[in-house]
Amino acid sequence: MTTTTSQIRMEQVREDVRRIGLSGSWRVNDSRADVGMELAALDRASGIQRIEVVDDGITDWDSALLTFLRALHAMSRSRGVAVDVSDLPEGVRRLLAMADSVPERTGARRSTDTVLWVTRVGARTVKGFRDLRDSVSFLGELTLAFGAMLRGRARFRRTDFWAVIQECGPEALPIISLISVLVGMILAFLGAVQLRMFGAEIFIADAVAVGMAREMGALMTAILMAGRTGAAFAARLGTMQVNEEIDALQTMGFSPMEFLVLPRALALILMMPLLAIYAVALGILGGAVVGILMLDLTPTQYYVQTVNALSLNAVVSGLIKSAVFGVLVAVSGCMQGIRCGRSASAVGDATTAAVVNAIVYIVLADSLISVIYVITGF
Amino acid sequence: MTDLPPYLQISDLTMAYGDFVIQRDLSFTIHRGDIFIIMGGSGCGKSTLVRHMVGLKAPARGTVAYDGMSFWDANAAERARQLRRIGILYQSGALWSSMTLAENIAVPLEAYTILSPADIADVVSLKLALVGLAGFEDYYPAEISGGMRKRAGLARAMALDPDILFFDEPSAGLDPVSAKLLDDLILELRDSLGATVVVVTHELASIFAIGDDSVFLDPDRKTMIAQGAPKDLLRSCEDPTVQAFLRRGVTDKERS
Structure with missing residues (x-):
């Protein structure tokens, strides 16, 4: 197994406070700790009111760290848990604040609902008829x-x-x-x-x-x-x-x-x-x-x-x-x-x-x- | 100049692509001889509004009336007559790329005037000279720079001496000096030809330099939220969106 350059350390400070210590190099092209599992574990844990993210010696970071933190934010927001990142490097905090400064415009995100095949067939048929009408009107013109x-x-x-x-x-x-x-x-x-x-x-x-x-x-x-x-x-x-x-x-x-x-x-x-x-x-x-x-x-x-x-x-x-x-x-x-x-x-x-x-x-x-x-x- | 009767009247206009409403309930008038600015943040429908005003897109609701006559309710001949009084400078010039500059300008002249070919050539070189492109008659649009294409587009828009000129983002992609020259040209055209000018822009410098009257479109509320002379809006409009726009997001407090 390859050694990972980034480390996550979980620590239960109090009954309702979980501390996450981050260390090592958090870069996109490094092989990093599997944050998905940690997040899932955090998601399952109950009774947590507050998550403190602390800097245990982050040597290097880029978007990889930010995406992890945003995922953490999104998860905790949906569960009403406060996240404290005040210990992290200033650049990280400023970029996180910037990403949150303009809230997502409601309705801007395209829905990716799976469409029933009946709906697709219907839509194709309607489009086919519209194309046919287009061609006929073009010929007419x-x-x-x-x-x-x-x-x-x-x-x-x-x-x-x-x-x-x-x-x-x-x-x-x-x-x-x-x-x-x-x-x-x-x-x-x-x-x-x-x-x-x-x-x-x-x-x-x-x-x-x-x-x-x-x-x-x-x-x-x-x-x-x-x-x-x-x-x-x-x-x-x-x-x-x-x-x-x-x-x-x-x-x-x-x-x-x-x-x-x-x-x-x-x-x-x-x-x-x-x-x-x-x-x-x-x-x-x-x-x-x-x-x-x-x-x-x-x-x-x-x-x-x-x-x-x-x-x-x-x-x-x-x-x-x-x-x-x-x-x-x-x-x-x-x-x-x-x-x-x-x-x-x-x-x-x-x-x-x-x-x-x-x-x-x-x-x-x-x-x-x-x-x-x-x-x-x- | 507001004592003249309204030239172009937009009432109750709703613009939509299918079910997707872009702007609703737009009502304003443009007076003869004014330089009218359509402003607003990116993607608020400024260019779409112009497409409605020049007959490229029919409104979902409401009317566009020139001299009190609704454009979209008129018959084809009346519309064609109205279109001949309109000149448009498109964002990228929209010159017909298979024709030289001279041919581009000559096309409307050949179609709508009784000028002889020699006279047309004279008019063409006059129009090109007016926009500072004398001698470029035989160049193709692909052979000249973006700024020159824009000016050539303006020469074509002016070919038939229109009553009203539309400019779609005239200074987009131009360096500050060329943008300033284009502003001066717009002012000069208004003053010398007496043409009405409608400009879509979000360049603050030119908004204040040339605008007599304006309307502000807001993409979030999907309607117009202010109208009036840009300088008055800067002074007295209380809407925070308009103020932020006209002051590049700088509030009074930060300035002092």
Whole structure:
């Protein structure tokens, strides 16, 4: 057992007076006597009216001594026992007095009552409904802002709009290129394994073209843009909220919805289909590389097969999807940003929520639209 | 100046976040041309009161009336018209960080005036010169110091020559000399433009230097406990909290 540097000595002076002698070094990083047991013993003892704390040779002290004394104080106060610390070093007494000089403000301490799980479920549900209502009203406000724009009444800076276009259009091309080529190649590989069994390698071109155009082009672009641009929107607007920049807009009579959200939503809705088309083209290119180098198809063969496989419907259905995904990414990014709290961690939360929500919305919308396409035969 | 009709009237105002009441039963008037101080200890709701006065937060109860017209009962167009007469300097300046100082000041001018771009540029450099930032047109807010950001924020607040200017803790984070300069600027603006000024502060030096009238909010009693000219409050207010505040906690006995 390690030797402790601090010692407590208990002494019953009179029947109703207990003396506590403290000695040694009372420092936070020392191994100290177990004061908890002593306090508990004191708490059990009955008939004590007065506790004298005396200095038996305290060599060194810091917060460790003070916390012990405060615990002693709190215990004795609840039992109506007087504590005399007049023998302790002056610094200790002054700090204790200082800690007691401003009484705890009633109601300031947060209650840490354990909450029943039913209550928690209820609170979550209520919050869920409130979030849903928030989203719907945000969409409504955005629609009104679009209406105002169509009537030429929305106020936002054209330069902001072009800057966002640049940000979520051309600047996204490198990452979109990389991912699309790879996705195209992966589709071709996957298809090749199956189709080779039937000697139908040429249909790789169909699989890649239709897969990219109907599904993967729009989906991959949307998920990339959710992580890239949706997160940027949320962080940007959230920081503006923290800096009171959004307040400044409002008090100057600008609607944040028109000034900040509208140009971003508009830019994404315009850019997303373009990026999707680009992704489809590069995906097909990736597929062609696999087809030509590994399956010994000629470029002409691959090209003709692709052109025959691609229908206008396939391309248009992908474009419609990507426009819808654009709205979803813009809305979840901007909404989280605008509704952001006023701290650094709130900006982080907003960014995370923006990306997660956007991806969930994208996948849900993708399923829904695919079902509609199947039903309508589009 | 108190013979003029009240410009801004707060009656029976209760401010709350949900169920949590911050201040209740606030009633006071601000007269045209006055420098009105909102003071009180930290966390008593001074800034929240300003948010109510400039239309950022609706009151739980009571009214905020400009020229006898209730702000929160008015329709959207009327509110927008009122907001255009208000200028606000936020605590940290709240400049739009993606725009240069010139663009920051030009935004309200482009939206609400019929000035040509060349005229707007002239107005912008005038406003920047007034706050001692001539030549800083093309700087971004992140490239200048905190004190300069605050002054640039003031230039933006003055862009539309507002009737009433709100200052949220103007001297917070400024060194004593800059704080004094800002006080002088506030006095100068009032005297030359005839603007009404509302200042949230707990800097004693500026309270006494510029305040014509004031209201004192108490976080414990959750309401206003004194109003009047700060110098009069110092002399004649008997509330110990107000006295302690205005004398930095020093009582008369300790002074003599």
